[in-house]
Amino acid sequence: xxxxxxxxxxxxxxxxxxxxxxxxxxxxxxxxxxxxxxxxxxxxxxxxxxxxxxxxxxxxxxxxxxxxxxxxxxxxxxxxxxxxxxxxxxxxxxxxxxxxxxxxxxxxxxxxxxxxxxxxxxxxxxxxxxxxxxxxxxxxxxxxxxxxxxxxxxxxxxxxxxxxxxxxxxxxxxxxxxxxxxxxxxxxxxxxxxxxxxxxxxxxxxx
Amino acid sequence: xxxxxxxxxxxxxxxxxxxxxxxxxxxxxxxxxxxxxxxxxxxxxxxxxxxxxxxxxxxxxxxxxxxxxxxxxxxxxxxxxxxxxxxxxxxxxxxxxxxxxxxxxxxxxxxxxxxxxxxxxxxxxxxxxxxxxxxxxxxxxxxxxxxxxxxxxxxxxxxxxxxxxxxxxxxxxxxxxxxxxxxxxxxxxxxxxxxxxxxxxxxxxxxxxxxxxxxxxxxxxxxxxxxxxxxxxxxxxxxxxxxxxxxxxxxxxxxxxxxxxxxxxxxxxxxxxxxxxxxxxxxxxxxxxxxxxxxxxx
Numbered sequence: 001x002x003x004x005x006x007x008x009x010x011x012x013x014x015x016x017x018x019x020x021x022x023x024x025x026x027x028x029x030x031x032x033x034x035x036x037x038x039x040x041x042x043x044x045x046x047x048x049x050x051x052x053x054x055x056x057x058x059x060x061x062x063x064x065x066x067x068x069x070x071x072x073x074x075x076x077x078x079x080x081x082x083x084x085x086x087x088x089x090x091x092x093x094x095x096x097x098x099x100x101x102x103x104x105x106x107x108x109x110x111x112x113x114x115x116x117x118x119x120x121x122x123x124x125x126x127x128x129x130x131x132x133x134x135x136x137x138x139x140x141x142x143x144x145x146x147x148x149x150x151x152x153x154x155x156x157x158x159x160x161x162x163x164x165x166x167x168x169x170x171x172x173x174x175x176x177x178x179x180x181x182x183x184x185x186x187x188x189x190x191x192x193x194x195x196x197x198x199x200x201x202x203x204x205x206x207x
Numbered sequence: 208x209x210x211x212x213x214x215x216x217x218x219x220x221x222x223x224x225x226x227x228x229x230x231x232x233x234x235x236x237x238x239x240x241x242x243x244x245x246x247x248x249x250x251x252x253x254x255x256x257x258x259x260x261x262x263x264x265x266x267x268x269x270x271x272x273x274x275x276x277x278x279x280x281x282x283x284x285x286x287x288x289x290x291x292x293x294x295x296x297x298x299x300x301x302x303x304x305x306x307x308x309x310x311x312x313x314x315x316x317x318x319x320x321x322x323x324x325x326x327x328x329x330x331x332x333x334x335x336x337x338x339x340x341x342x343x344x345x346x347x348x349x350x351x352x353x354x355x356x357x358x359x360x361x362x363x364x365x366x367x368x369x370x371x372x373x374x375x376x377x378x379x380x381x382x383x384x385x386x387x388x389x390x391x392x393x394x395x396x397x398x399x400x401x402x403x404x405x406x407x408x409x410x411x412x413x414x415x416x417x418x419x420x421x422x423x424x425x426x427x428x429x430x431x432x433x434x435x436x437x438x439x440x441x442x443x444x445x446x447x448x449x450x451x452x453x454x455x456x457x458x459x460x461x462x463x464x465x466x467x468x469x470x471x472x473x474x475x476x477x478x479x480x481x482x483x484x485x486x487x488x489x490x491x492x493x494x495x496x497x498x499x500x501x502x503x504x505x
Binding site for chain 2: 048052082085088089090098102106109120122124127128130135136143146159162163176178
């Protein structure tokens with residue numbers, strides 16, 4: 001019974017995804033037309049993380065052109081992009097793969113939060129929480145929160161005393177005066193992101 | 208030169224020697240730094256990987272504050288902060304719809320009038336001043352200039368340097384009397400924001416960078432980014448480079464040494480890889496020789 005329900009909801013989710021053209025969503029989110037990629041492979045050739053990515057950058061672009069949304073949102077390739085912008089710098093047709101991948105991450109985080117790579121997602125969540133809490137990054141708190149979230153309690157712990165003796169870690173956080181401002185900005189951006197996602201879902205279908 | 212200063216989170220903590228060395232060299236170079244009041248984190252990697260509007264709005268708030276505090280330009284010494292602030296400035300300028308959204312979210316006046324400058328741009332402009340103020344030319348010091356990914360990228364940002372063949376750091380290094388080596392990996396990413404979440408990748412990437420600098424005969428690597436500095440400095444043991452370590456200096460520290468400022472004032476004691484191989488060299492102690500060399504140079 002439970003299995004049936006989950007299967008049917010899974011199917012409807014896939015149908016919904018099939019209706020929402022990822023190509024169109026990305027185009028409206030970034031102003032970049034992914035169809036302009038002619039698969040020269042220059043992005044992948046210069047990508048330092050390509051060796052670790054199941055889907056290389058040019059393959060990600062190709063999957064977008066073919067609207068293979070499930071392929072894009074279910075493996076960790078898009079989360080392994082370092083954002084170094086080498087691909088965007090070298091793209092001969094101004095496709096800006098790094099910007100496209102950022103937009104794909106935003107869609108993946110909304111559509112498919114459970115399938116994000118745990119360690120990377122935990123880092124982003126812990127990082128953003130620091131900003132929401134203090135307006136700035138309190139590094140000690142960031143590391144502690146990340147470790148609690150991932151259970152990686154002892155990696156790198158040997159560095160902590162050395163950081164402290166060098167005066168490189170503050171032990172208590174200090175919030176900025178305009179912290180309410182920051183929290184309001186976070187909330188407004190979250191709302192705007194959900195709103196634009198709904199809008200592009202409705203308007204999608206045609207590429 | 209009057210400038211709004213955006214230290215970013217790192218320069219108040221793990222990269223405090225970047226802040227210390229910048230503040231130490233500023234008076235000599237007539238660089239008048241005023242920290243932007245109530246600045247917030249630029250959002251770094253995590254905002255742009257998860258919410259585009261947030262990744263623009265956070266730096267835009269700081270730019271709006273800078274504007275209200277009468278700054279015409281802002282210096283963001285951290286390369287990653289520079290990239291986020293410059294990207295916000297650029298995108299708001301070219302995209303009217305985004306500008307409207309950002310203004311709505313900020314709920315404060317924002318005309319996007321403040322120019323965003325990197326440490327390489329600012330020091331490059333100050334090269335004539337640096338040359339005239341050098342007290343201990345760093346003669347015989349071979350330096351690998353490491354740009355990393357974001358100091359000059361992407362090319363559409365208002366950056367005077369070339370995104371593929373940059374030269375500003377090399378010219379600053381030459382002004383200090385040191386020599387820059389030719390090497391290959393000066394624009395390769397060190398792994399940046401994966402330092403905590405994917406350390407193995409960072410070690411692989413950073414090691415390749417240090418090996419290449421070493422092969423080119425560099426005595427030190429100079430950087431303009433706290434993430435690069437910490438990845439290259441902190442992890443040399445994990446890279447199995449502990450027996451032939453290379454000091455990783457901020458470009459501001461190198462300039463400070465040439466201005467004969469004390470290593471301690473430049474925060475050189477805060478590094479993991481000992482920097483004495485650079486700071487204790489003969490050129491930094493032998494003031495008479497240094498003076499005549501400086502005189503001869505100008």
